[in-house]
Amino acid sequence: MARDVPPAPAAGGARLTPRQLRYFVEIVKAGSLSGASGRLGIAQPALSQHIGAMEEALGARLFERHARGMRITAEGQRLYGRALSILDQLGALREDVRDAAANPRGRVRLAIAGALSTVLAAPLLRAVGERYPDIRLDLMEGLSQRVAELIESRAVDLAIFPGAADMEGVTARPLFTEKLYLFGAPGSLPGRGRTLRYARVADCALVAPDRRHDLRKMMEREAVAQGLSLNVRYELNSAPMTVALVREGLACAVLPRSAFGGMLPALPVQSRLIIEPQLDRVQSLVWSHDRPLGSAASALVDLIADVVEQALARQDI
Numbered sequence: 001m002a003r004d005v006p007p008a009p010a011a012g013g014a015r016l017t018p019r020q021l022r023y024f025v026e027i028v029k030a031g032s033l034s035g036a037s038g039r040l041g042i043a044q045p046a047l048s049q050h051i052g053a054m055e056e057a058l059g060a061r062l063f064e065r066h067a068r069g070m071r072i073t074a075e076g077q078r079l080y081g082r083a084l085s086i087l088d089q090l091g092a093l094r095e096d097v098r099d100a101a102a103n104p105r106g107r108v109r110l111a112i113a114g115a116l117s118t119v120l121a122a123p124l125l126r127a128v129g130e131r132y133p134d135i136r137l138d139l140m141e142g143l144s145q146r147v148a149e150l151i152e153s154r155a156v157d158l159a160i161f162p163g164a165a166d167m168e169g170v171t172a173r174p175l176f177t178e179k180l181y182l183f184g185a186p187g188s189l190p191g192r193g194r195t196l197r198y199a200r201v202a203d204c205a206l207v208a209p210d211r212r213h214d215l216r217k218m219m220e221r222e223a224v225a226q227g228l229s230l231n232v233r234y235e236l237n238s239a240p241m242t243v244a245l246v247r248e249g250l251a252c253a254v255l256p257r258s259a260f261g262g263m264l265p266a267l268p269v270q271s272r273l274i275i276e277p278q279l280d281r282v283q284s285l286v287w288s289h290d291r292p293l294g295s296a297a298s299a300l301v302d303l304i305a306d307v308v309e310q311a312l313a314r315q316d317i
Contacts, residue, residue, distance in 0.1 A: 015057060018090055021083040023050050024062070028072055028080050085154050085291070092294030105134035106296035110304075111150045113161035115239035116283065117141035118261040119316045120160070123307045131303060135296045143237060144214045151286055157297045158304070162281040163214050172284040173301065175308045178256045178317065180215075180279040181271040185249035189270050196272035198222055198279065207234040207242050207251035218279060219254055254279070258317040283308075 023040065027047065030036040037044045055062050062076035072080065092106070112120060121139055128137045142150070144161040151159045151170060164172035182189060182196050182204070190200045202223065208230075209216045223230050233251050236242050239259045245251050246269060254274065257264060264271075285304055287293055293301070311317050 016054060018087065020050050020054055021087055023047055024054060025080065025083050025087065027051070028076070032070060089291065092292070103134065104132060104295040104299040106294055107136045107138060108158065108297045108300055109138045109140070109156040110300070111140045111142060111147045111156045111159040113142065113144040113147040115259040115261065116160060116317065119258045119311055120307060123311065124304065127303055127307050128300065132296070132299055135300065137300070143209070145212055151288060154288055154291055157287060157293065158300065159286045160283060160304070161286065162283050164284040164286045165282065169289050170286050171289060172286045173305070175283050175285055175305060176312055176317065177280050178258070178283050180254050180256055180274050182252055182274055183246050183255055183269055183271050184252035185247065186268060186270055188249055188252060189272055191272065194273055195275045197276040198274050199226055199228060199276070201254060201274070202228040202230055204252040205231050205233040207236055207245045207253050208232045209237045210235045213237065214281070215254065218281065222277065222279065256317065257315070
């Protein structure tokens with residue numbers, strides 16, 4: 001096997017190559033030089049020299065060696081996160097140069113906050129398969145706070161969540177304004193008609209997310225403004241479990257229509273649009289400023305907006 005000799009660091013500063021970063025990432029994933037050597041097809045001594053050259057260039061130890069192998073250091077962990085981001089961007093660059101705009105291809109990671117994912121997942125995957133068969137769309141869901149963290153850490157390419165206008169370092173494309181309702185089993189809601197003053201929410205036993213959740217923060221801010229005390233009987237950070245409690249008549253809940261996954265007309269549940277004030281929030285499609293979108297992700301921006309518009313027309317959200 002030909003010996004793979006690492007380039008010497010440039011005088012006057014660190015110089016790392018994409019090849020070194022790729023080798024470093026593989027070593028971290030494999031957990032040892034021997035494991036990475038087999039995956040890369042490169043001799044262990046050559047890999048060790050690459051790591052040594054990187055450590056010299058950076059002025060920091062990336063691994064601690066011990067009798068049973070090696071363990072990544074705190075400095076190595078920081079480099080690992082940056083290396084993944086850099087290699088992703090290089091991959092997107094190759095994709096942009098290679099692929100025509102009319103035929104984008106590649107992997108796009110999209111995170112969707114809360115129950116909105118249950119409404120959009122199937123239509124999005126269907127639309128991507130029909131319009132862009134060479135794009136692989138990976139979906140994940142979580143609380144809005146978690147989804148925002150995924151964008152900030154560059155773990156995903158795109159995300160849909162509320163409250164993005166307050167974030168720095170991102171581009172936020174508003175998709176729609178989501179109104180909030182009070183939901184309950186038949187006969188459990190106060191008042192009559194289609195609307196309900198927010199003050200009446202305090203008359204109900206509620207199921208709500210914990211205080212870290214943006215929806216709970218919105219509810220509490222308005223309660224404080226009106227001098228109200230909310231009766232939160234159950235704290236659940238799960239839309240399906242919240243809906244189950246509402247259906248069983250155990251509690252009422254302040255939720256958007258999307259929490260019911262498009263099945264609201266078929267469920268034994270009543271609703272009142274909250275007014276005085278009307279509670280709403282803007283759901284936006286978000287991506288990082290400092291991470292240019294590849295052709296695949298760029299193509300999905302408009303497609304996602306189209307799918308959301310269709311869901312709005314069906315009154316699923």
